[in-house]
Amino acid sequence: MSPRFVVLGPPGAGKTTIGGLLAERTGLPFRDTDEDVVASAGKPISDIFTTDGEPVFRALEEQAVADALATHEGVLALGGGAVLSPVTRQRLAGHTVVFLNVGMAEGVRRTGLSSARPLLAGVSPRATFKALLDARLPLYREVATVEVVTDDLSPEQVVDAVLDRCG
Ligand SMILES: Nc1ncnc2c1ncn2[C@@H]1O[C@H](COP(=O)(O)OP(=O)(O)O)[C@@H](O)[C@H]1O
Numbered sequence: 001m002s003p004r005f006v007v008l009g010p011p012g013a014g015k016t017t018i019g020g021l022l023a024e025r026t027g028l029p030f031r032d033t034d035e036d037v038v039a040s041a042g043k044p045i046s047d048i049f050t051t052d053g054e055p056v057f058r059a060l061e062e063q064a065v066a067d068a069l070a071t072h073e074g075v076l077a078l079g080g081g082a083v084l085s086p087v088t089r090q091r092l093a094g095h096t097v098v099f100l101n102v103g104m105a106e107g108v109r110r111t112g113l114s115s116a117r118p119l120l121a122g123v124s125p126r127a128t129f130k131a132l133l134d135a136r137l138p139l140y141r142e143v144a145t146v147e148v149v150t151d152d153l154s155p156e157q158v159v160d161a162v163l164d165r166c167g
């Protein structure tokens with residue numbers, strides 16, 4: 001038992017959006033580990049960061065990813081920082097892992113209107129986004145089996161590209 005597609009990448013890459021569309025197109029169920037974390041903690045992600053701190057969020061996320069990889073058979077979207085966990089990166093080996101990439105300008109544009117991402121809520125979202133990309137790009141690429149650059153693609157075009165590339 002294993003997800004057909006695991007979708008990862010930076011915030012705003014479209015993991016949640018494309019994951020849902022990909023599930024519709026393929027007739028598979030969709031799951032997003034951010035939602036699993038919210039359900040297990042009983043509060044929004046921004047509250048977990050503020051009240052409990054990022055390490056608590058990361059521990060809940062690591063467990064949510066492990067559970068979903070072991071039990072979910074459809075499309076699985078991860079949170080943007082899930083790959084920071086070495087044990088999660090190990091667990092992703094052998095899966096079909098789709099890395100949705102997005103550059104800083106478009107990533108900031110797509111996430112700019114939301115206050116739901118505590119990591120990008122500070123004074124300089126552009127600098128934060130750049131630092132996040134610099135730190136994480138090698139990690140996304142370490143675990144990905146396919147990379148799709150999404151900056152100039154509509155969500156439907158991203159789904160087409162994923163299905164083309166994953167056969
Ligand atoms: N390819 C795309 N083109 C334009 N907007 C997009 C695209 N993919 C996602 N979006 C938009 O960007 C925002 C963030 O998308 P989301 O799926 O939540 O990203 P993630 O889960 O990777 O953080 C949403 O408003 C979504 O509609």
Ligand SMILES: O=C(O)C1=C[C@@H](OP(=O)(O)O)[C@@H](O)[C@H](O)C1
Pocket residue numbers: 009010011012015016034045078079080081082116117118119
């Ligand atoms: O990049 C990150 O560290 C995070 C990304 C968010 O998910 P999305 O990538 O779906 O926005 C969410 O898991 C949390 O706010 C932390």
Ligand SMILES: [Mg+2]
Pocket residue numbers: 015016017034077078079
């Ligand atoms: Mg998401």
